[in-house]
Amino acid sequence: MMIYIQRIAMTELPKEEYILKCTSACAGCSDTLSLRYALKAAGHDTVLVVPACCTSVIQGLYPNTAFNVPVYNVAFASAAAVASGMSAAFRTMGRKTNVICWAGDGGTVDIGIQALSGAFERGADILYICYDNEAYGNTGMQRSGATPLGALTTTTPAGKPVFKKDLDGIVEAHNPPYMATACSAYPKDLFNKVKKALSIEGPKFIHILAPCPPGWRYPADQTIAVGRMAVKTGMWILYEREYGELSVSAPSKAAFRKPVPVGEYLGMQGRFRSIDNGKISLLQQAADKNMESFRKEAECTC
Amino acid sequence: MLTVATGNKAVATAVKDSKTRVVAAYPITPQTEIVEEIANTVAAGTLEAEYIPVESEHSAMAACIGASATGIRTFTATSSHGLVYMCEMLHWSAGARLPIVMANANRALAPGWNIGAEHSDSISMRDTGWLQVYVSTVQEAYDATIMAFRIAENNDVLLPVMINLDGFLLTHITQSLETVDTGDYIPPLSLPHAIDIDNPVGYGTLTPFSEHFKFRWDIERGMRDSVPVIVDAEKEFGARFGRKYDLWEKYRFDDAEVIVIAMGTLGKEMEVAVDLLREEGIKAGSLRCRWFRPFVPPDLSGREVVVIDRDYSFGYGGVLANELKAKCGCDPFSVIAGLGGQDVTFDDIAGFVRMRTPGEEHWFGVNGNV
Numbered sequence: 001m002m003i004y005i006q007r008i009a010m011t012e013l014p015k016e017e018y019i020l021k022c023t024s025a026c027a028g029c030s031d032t033l034s035l036r037y038a039l040k041a042a043g044h045d046t047v048l049v050v051p052a053c054c055t056s057v058i059q060g061l062y063p064n065t066a067f068n069v070p071v072y073n074v075a076f077a078s079a080a081a082v083a084s085g086m087s088a089a090f091r092t093m094g095r096k097t098n099v100i101c102w103a104g105d106g107g108t109v110d111i112g113i114q115a116l117s118g119a120f121e122r123g124a125d126i127l128y129i130c131y132d133n134e135a136y137g138n139t140g141m142q143r144s145g146a147t148p149l150g151a152l153t154t155t156t157p158a159g160k161p162v163f164k165k166d167l168d169g170i171v172e173a174h175n176p177p178y179m180a181t182a183c184s185a186y187p188k189d190l191f192n193k194v195k196k197a198l199s200i201e202g203p204k205f206i207h208i209l210a211p212c213p214p215g216w217r218y219p220a221d222q223t224i225a226v227g228r229m230a231v232k233t234g235m236w237i238l239y240e241r242e243y244g245e246l247s248v249s250a251p252s253k254a255a256f257r258k259p260v261p262v263g264e265y266l267g268m269q270g271r272f273r274s275i276d277n278g279k280i281s282l283l284q285q286a287a288d289k290n291m292e293s294f295r296k297e298a299e300c301t302c
Numbered sequence: 303m304l305t306v307a308t309g310n311k312a313v314a315t316a317v318k319d320s321k322t323r324v325v326a327a328y329p330i331t332p333q334t335e336i337v338e339e340i341a342n343t344v345a346a347g348t349l350e351a352e353y354i355p356v357e358s359e360h361s362a363m364a365a366c367i368g369a370s371a372t373g374i375r376t377f378t379a380t381s382s383h384g385l386v387y388m389c390e391m392l393h394w395s396a397g398a399r400l401p402i403v404m405a406n407a408n409r410a411l412a413p414g415w416n417i418g419a420e421h422s423d424s425i426s427m428r429d430t431g432w433l434q435v436y437v438s439t440v441q442e443a444y445d446a447t448i449m450a451f452r453i454a455e456n457n458d459v460l461l462p463v464m465i466n467l468d469g470f471l472l473t474h475i476t477q478s479l480e481t482v483d484t485g486d487y488i489p490p491l492s493l494p495h496a497i498d499i500d501n502p503v504g505y506g507t508l509t510p511f512s513e514h515f516k517f518r519w520d521i522e523r524g525m526r527d528s529v530p531v532i533v534d535a536e537k538e539f540g541a542r543f544g545r546k547y548d549l550w551e552k553y554r555f556d557d558a559e560v561i562v563i564a565m566g567t568l569g570k571e572m573e574v575a576v577d578l579l580r581e582e583g584i585k586a587g588s589l590r591c592r593w594f595r596p597f598v599p600p601d602l603s604g605r606e607v608v609v610i611d612r613d614y615s616f617g618y619g620g621v622l623a624n625e626l627k628a629k630c631g632c633d634p635f636s637v638i639a640g641l642g643g644q645d646v647t648f649d650d651i652a653g654f655v656r657m658r659t660p661g662e663e664h665w666f667g668v669n670g671n672v
Binding site: 044045046047049056057059060061062063065067068069070071072073074075077078080081082083084085086087088089090091092093097099114115117118121122 | 323324326350351352354355356357358360361362364365366367368369370371372374376390391394497498499502503504505506507508509510513
């Protein structure tokens, strides 16, 4: 069963803004950008559950808030569990309020993964969105389980020696009714995916690649270019799974036909400045293998 | 209705009779019967609630926080390692001023594995901002749970309440139980800061120290204001349902020259010891600490004091003994007894009173080594 959501043009996106101007985000931050479009898709009747992450800071200082939906800030490991309690409570009241976890990669792939796994196994009616800047950004770029091979962080001074954790594979193993990847460089795609996710009951998951200028060491005006290059090289693949059924999103379909070498993506970012050819080759092989496996699966199911 | 029940079943029945709406819990010995009973009650439709079978105690409290934040009645139960695993969320729930009610089956902490009764679990959560009541009978476990909702949800309090019952010694023993029709004894919950979609605010956002200070003080104010609320809840409970409770339970107290003090089931056992000592001509009385937080110091002036702690603060001493010492200016004979479910009879307690030495500490059963 595929769910049809009317796809709309950028100019047709809702005019309502749920992120007010003057947040305390860094210049070129893709977290705020992604959240802006996600909230446009979710609309007024939404609560955000936010564990410790950059978004905890971006909201601003009490008693002010830059977000125009209720935001429940919670402990690092607890987002999915808090959200599942909240969603159950709304259900007992007969309310349809969207409960969205908005969590960074550390709060998802590392400390928050148990709560995420539990909530998905139980079938909690929540949308869990992980915006992934591939390190603990809020604390100054320490490595996380989502940091890619070869990336410099403040705790991997020689570059990360191991690959990024396959979060999507872990989530997929829970058989959620809907899961997708997205990237801040493709906001319309993200908007449509959030919209679709919220039309489905049960645990939904969206994994957003969120380039980070200070952490990834690139100029703030390159956030969109870096995100696009991640997709063009196949280092990040945009897709959806509805009830398990794969659908590769248009930008990645195009990338599969003629992928740009991963070196182009790595070269844009200071965090890969000391990566050796061996690791570049390993990343290239992984991207190729990944694209091949998605391409094959998509062809089989088409 | 008059029936018989275990301590665990009494708590579960009180949760049903209090019309709790969301229960999130994780099983742990010796609390399991509480969650089994509630799960069955929800499945049978006799309690209209959501039962969330979470994957850990940390998530149990997290789910209660999420549910309670919407302004509905929530409950969980745990014990020992489960309680200390949710420690972070205990601080969070009190800080967020959520009236969550929890039963804790007091149990020792490992290593080595020990599932016997001990108060070290809840005592180590002393400074989280939770109210703590310790009960001694099956009936009291039921009554205290019902009162806990009324106290926690009072807008002068808005702090979570922990009902502590001794593992096995109370969770697993069967006594008579009289249930009540709560009627309007627990008013509908009206959480002033419940999530409101039409008035979006940030909960728990970054807070500068100047405001943080005010929030901390406000927790303390809620704790202090809880005292008259507890007294009122217990008085009203007595008027409606005929069972009287106080912050401290006195037994042959008024003319006593030596007072023995304890919490939980030991606090009942010592009443038998008092009778025994009176027969011997020792003018003993007892005082059972029910509310450990808020701690309202009793008047012990002119009495000798023996305190039995089923807990210990390493490098310091028996916790209840030292709290009494600090707040009441007494110089108690401090007995550490019952750790890990150690059997402590009324004879043993009478022995503690006979051997009392003000200011000394006695580890029951290992005293040859200290």
